[in-house]
Amino acid sequence: MLCYDTYVLGNLTCTYVFTDVGLVSFEPEAKATKWRPSADWRRRLDDHFSGKSKLTDFDMAGTAFQKTVWRAIADIPRGETRTYTELAQIVGKPKAARAVASACAQNPLLFVIPCHRVVAKHGLGGYKYGTALKQQLLEQELC
Structure with a gap:
């Protein structure tokens, strides 16, 4: 079952979707149709965005390559950046910078997978x- 709730991140109100398996999507200003507030997920998001812990249980649809890229993006430390080319090298596909950019564009967990x-x-x-x-977002992370 898909469950929805909202989360305030700075000046953005985001909608997130989760299942019993993990987080499915996290986007600003998305509209949800069925609400199921979750104190557990709200606490976990608070811990993630404050840097206390890192979310690792995701329930995302995507290709194996996209999921590999998304996990590599999740490992980029707060306040740091990587180029599309560097990320392609990290995931073992050094000539796939454009495919990495495409995977970024399809990321269903904005901000969670930064x-x-x-x-x-x-x-x-x-x-x-x-x-x-x-x-x-990059400037906020440097503060």
Whole structure:
């Protein structure tokens, strides 16, 4: 069963979806149709975003390659970035920078799997919700 709740992250209200297996999606301003508040998931998200612990149980749909990329992105420390090329090397596909960028664009767990930490060789690169938000998220992590 899919369950939904909202989580306030800074000045953004995000909707997250979870199952008994793990987190399915986490996006800003998404609309949910069935609400099931979860104190456990809210506490786990608080711990994740405060740096006390790291979420590792995900229930995401995606290809094996996408899931590998998403897990590698989740390992990028707060306040650091990697280029699409570096991430391609990390996942063992050094010529797959464009495929890594595509996996970033399909990330269902924005902020939890921090694809804003993946940047282009010569600049920010793209971001699902715009480069202004990507820049803001990177700057917040440096504080």
